[in-house]
Amino acid sequence: MSDQDITDDVTNASHPFPGGTLRQAREQKGLTLGEVSEALKFSVRQIEALENDDFQQLQGKTFLRGFIRAYARLLKLPPDPLLEMLGEQSLPSPEQIVVPANMGETNPIPFYRRHAKKLGFAAILLLLSGGMIWFAGTQPAMKHQVSPPIVDIAPKEVVPAGGQPAPANDATATTQEPLPAAISPPVESATTLSFEFSGRSWLEVKDASGQVLLTGEFSDGQKQVITGKPPYQLWIGRVSAVKVSYGGHDVDLQPHAREDVARFTLE
Incomplete structure (x- = not known):
């Protein structure tokens, strides 16, 4: 057929x-x-x-x-x-729409679950550091060693017959210590996604493994920020009411919008 x-x-x-x-x-x-x-x-x-x-x-x-x-x-x-x-x-009326209990307050997957390995590694390092400090405190103090006096063996300045001192040797010229390098301020992670809502909308975000990082229905004035492993799969129910930023830069949703619904991937 x-x-x-x-x-x-x-x-x-x-x-x-x-x-x-x-x-x-x-x-x-x-x-x-x-x-x-x-x-x-x-x-x-x-x-x-x-x-x-x-x-x-x-x-x-x-x-x-x-x-x-x-x-x-x-x-x-x-x-x-x-x-x-x-x-x-x-169609269900707005009063009959089944709204998630969190109304957009559902945060991404808890921090301790997404970073369980890192937290466990940090705990092990903390225990090892504490053990080393305890071990060092139980050792007898070493006798103070007196350093030998420093003898100035630099050659004395030679004055020629004319009475004028010879120019200083470049090797004995005073050197200035380099200034420490400036510390760069922290920057926002390049994998951070943020969402600002100017009206009622729904949203679902998955990471590279297909795991759902954020899902729910949100209302005017709410904001959500997540960090995961890109590429991200986004599904936005009302594009006109959502502002998306990726790594600190705004994302243009209009090329992906159909009937005010967008479904696309952010690399």
Whole structure:
């Protein structure tokens, strides 16, 4: 069956919500949930929730509409008829949106968990240093050794017959000690990511290993700062309400934004 036939069948299908339509199109193309998950970078649980029209398991209207558009493009379906199936009555109102309990106050993974190895190494060094200090304190004090007197053996100044002193030898000229090098002030880590929110939005950040460093829904005036191992995978639900800085430099989100939703990677 061609893509056009699938598009016509799905467009004309009678489904109260878009989930069943998307599932039917996926099955007609012979795609598994795992293959769709790999292509869209959505979890299998999220895809199943959409196909079952379980919108309460998804993150608000903006996320849901962007999700449907991405799924429709993968299946080569027109997204507008699917979005019209939603209807205002099928979408959770702002008061009904399931908001994370932290409301954006969820900090990145605890410091002690992300730096457990470094903290353990520092503790071992501290114990070793303490042991060396204790051992040194238990040893008998060494007798004071008197240094031999310093004898000035520099040649005396020779005065010629004319009575004028000879010019000083370059080897005996006084040398000045070099000034200590200036200490550079600390700079912000090149891998630091910061987020400032001017309105309600949601955010998810993963590091190079795919581990989630930060996720949640945030409101106006909140700020989050994380440091991890790049490249970072960012997923921002409302681009117009978020300012992103990477290593102290602002990141332009507009080239990555589609329907006010951005999904991209920062190297």
